[in-house]
Amino acid sequence: MSSMILRRVTRATSSFYAPGRRHFSDNSLDHAIREFNKEMETIFGEPPPTSHGSLTSSHVLEDAEPAQSFCSPPLEVEPTLSHVGSRGQAQMVDVSAKESSNRTAIASCRVLLGEKAFKLVAANQIAKGDVLGVARIAGICAAKQTGNLIPLCHNITLSHVSVDTKLNQKDFAVEIEGQASSTGKTGVEMEAMTAVTVAGLTVYDMCKAASKEIRITDVQLESKTGGKTGDWHRKQ
Structure with a gap:
């Protein structure tokens, strides 16, 4: 049961560190988990089993899929020489697709x-x-x-x-x-x-x-x- 709850918490809080998200708040994450624990207590009449420990943001972060790109700096496009082709040969730039x-x-x-x-x-x-x-x-x-x-x-x-x-x-x-x-x-x-x-x-x-x-x-x-x-x- 606790593993199922953990997975639900992970899905519910995945937006805090989804790819492309540059920052997230630990306080906000802990708040979401506390609200979820209260919901479970309302449903089952007691808080989540203590044998597995209280759910915390560390559990969620350990179980969540790694989001490697959310804190990565934006990629910078290196300038290139337009008169050099893919094989290094000189070429005339094709401007047919450009607007006048x-x-x-x-x-x-x-x-x-x-x-x-x-x-x-x-x-x-x-x-x-x-x-x-x-x-x-x-x-x-x-x-x-x-x-x-x-x-x-x-x-x-x-x-x-x-x-x-x-x-x-x-x-x-x-x-x-x-x-x-x-x-x-x-x-x-x-x-x-x-x-x-x-x-x-x-x-x-x-x-x-x-x-x-x-x-x-x-x-x-x-x-x-x-x-x-x-x-x-x-x-x-």
């Missing part, structure tokens, strides 16, 4: 000219012509060719591309910012970064006769919007 959304990306870079080349650019005296104007056009053209330049990028229809340049006299540098926009199933981060990179290379090409010490630095994504991962902005 409005997507934008902004990228930037800096071209450190040095004092001599910077003064020539600022005075528009570079022999090849308007350095900043040509760099802007080169960046826009490059963004539209990203899918041909980067092997695993998708060919997408861009709705807008812009490249802006600014002279930084303090650092003798050209600061370049590029923005790309599209409505589709994949992002435009690579288009924005390709735009500023090629614009920077164009500045170098047009100024290399004046200096060989020119450096292109800090090519980076500044922000992106849209897509499954939502918005992202670089922390200042």
Whole structure:
């Protein structure tokens, strides 16, 4: 009889430590058992047999099926590289199941000219012509060719591309910012970064006769919007 009662108590109190339940109260468990003992006393006219001892939460926990997952920490999904297949080979990501959304990306870079080349650019005296104007056009053209330049990028229809340049006299540098926009199933981060990179290379090409010490630095994504991962902005 006591084993039957024990099984009933175990079933009645299983919700306290069912899988997925992170916490339970010993006081609540003991209270439930005391109420069950009172019910048994009402039915049988006496409390449960003392030869087997009073029912306690320890009996229930010993007899209950182990619930190994109720206190386990949530599993964390490890980030994976989407361009690597199950066998480790490079692959183009299949975006056919994704929903189209409005997507934008902004990228930037800096071209450190040095004092001599910077003064020539600022005075528009570079022999090849308007350095900043040509760099802007080169960046826009490059963004539209990203899918041909980067092997695993998708060919997408861009709705807008812009490249802006600014002279930084303090650092003798050209600061370049590029923005790309599209409505589709994949992002435009690579288009924005390709735009500023090629614009920077164009500045170098047009100024290399004046200096060989020119450096292109800090090519980076500044922000992106849209897509499954939502918005992202670089922390200042």
